[in-house]
Amino acid sequence: MQPKEDLITSWFAAQSTLDPAQFPIGIGDDMAEIQLAKDVSILITTDMLMDGTHFDLSTCTLEQAGYKAMASSLSDCAAMATIPLSAVAAISLPVGFGEREIKELHAGRVRAGALFDCEVIGGDITKWRDPAGKLAICYTILSKPSGHHPPVRRNGARPGDIICVTGSLGGSLAGKHLDFIPRVKEAFEITRRATINAMMDITDGLSTDLNRICTQSKVGAILQADMIPYSAAAQDSGDPIRAALHDGEDFELLFTLTGSEFKNLDGYPDIAITPVGVITDTPGIQIKLPDGTTQKLEPKGYDHL
Template sequence: MREFDLLAHVYRSNVDLPADVAIPPGDDMGAIRLGGQTLLVTVDQLADGVHVDLATASLEQVARKAVTRNLSDVAAMAARPVGAVVAVSLPRDFGDTRATELFDSMRRTAAAFDCPLVGGDIAMWDHPLLISVTVFAEPGEVEPVLRSGAQPGDGIYVTGRLGGSNETLPDHYTHHLDFMPRITLARELAGDAATRPSSMIDLSDGLARDLKHLCDAGNLDADLTIADLPLSDGAHQAARRTNEPAWQHALGDGEDYELLFTAPRSPRIETADVPITRIGTMRPCAGATPAILLHLPDGATCKLADLPSLGWEHHA
């Protein structure tokens, strides 16, 4: 079974959830009402050989990514993290020194984002390292931004630069390991009526797949201008290695962990080192299902569905 087929099955049961579920499965975080407050929660796994490679990544990078990929979900909801728990299955030959380094690095990363590590579980097994991190968050006077909510005519925006997240650059920077979750920027955007996104998601599965999630949630089409995509140094490096255009890496590589959002007006805010780029426009759905139309640099147009599958997907 494909990952997104299984998720669709899960989402069909949302109508059966109790009224205390404020945000059901289908967004970057779920939420439950507790005593007049809203608690948001997200969980992600990180597996050696799937999300990281311990043969090339340091333990500090692995520990950091295990925490920050959850914090990117927090950013997508414009929420504020309050704490985390972690469950780790360690290979039997992992060793005490490496295990201590792994947990110390996770604790330091979580603390750096005001998200203390407050508990968890440890197991040993005869398989590669597996880390599962659960992060709790609160709205903190900023209403969560959902994947649904985009309207026809809304601009489509991304933060940062896209593509080549697996590339290690000459300065030893590898984006999928070293990225910075956009929590502060997301809360600044969502906390001001003049810049608040109408919908938002974090770019973990790749722009092609994640934009489709926003289109499906709002039952809208999207026009995407390829020449406007902000390309990273990693995308250009990947293009030289694969002989594919850099924009294709920006569309499909995944694990950018930037924000993708829609808004009715240009979000003009001061961002010290994080560009915000308009890359397209949401349109009324013209067919039976939402579609993404790509305006290519050579002037041609095509539907995203006509291209080879792009983006990251686990297989169940």
């Protein structure tokens, strides 16, 4: 079953009357693209992060919340292998928050933005009147194509493609979700070495996000359970494969490419790249378990709705 979030995204995409010549990439990818002149385009992503949903101010600092909000949007730039340009920030402040809290949030976003020379160029800060109103942070980031590879979409996976992930997956809520490094540089380097057919960042869990690539590409996939690189935190959870498949907030790259392009990534030095399965022409995702049996894999990651 498709997550509710994906059904509503499909509905929005179906409403769209955008001219593809002016908007080469619209609703449904990690970023949308606007063509401004013959060789000039810009991409945009927006994300709303809320206290109690994406971070918890009872257990993390405002600096960490600011960092995570900025890093999450930068991860969307990585998801399409584009170069971050600048950001704008809109923030809803709880009653009682003032200059000190604003500056702490700012420090976090500066720390994330400085990784990729992406500065905030404008914004809007407003306070809730309702005393129950909680912090919400919305960063919108603009990026540009890398020049060496078109922005990588979700809809380009082809049967026979190898499915790869960077780093390790699962258990991010134990800590990584607050201090991950968006894979902007890795996406840049990977797309310099190889042609990538489909890519996104893993935010809602491998099962849910691979399902998005498969649905948009009108293909299926077989994952190999014992190939999936799980994190130490996933190991600690007691069911590392389950954690790696469904936990989400990994902010790693998930991409597909042909076998011959995959060879071009041989010896890639910056981060582990692990093949975890193949794209098939049969819809749906199957997973081959260590005991040799194959099961249907439902998208059981995080559904925002």
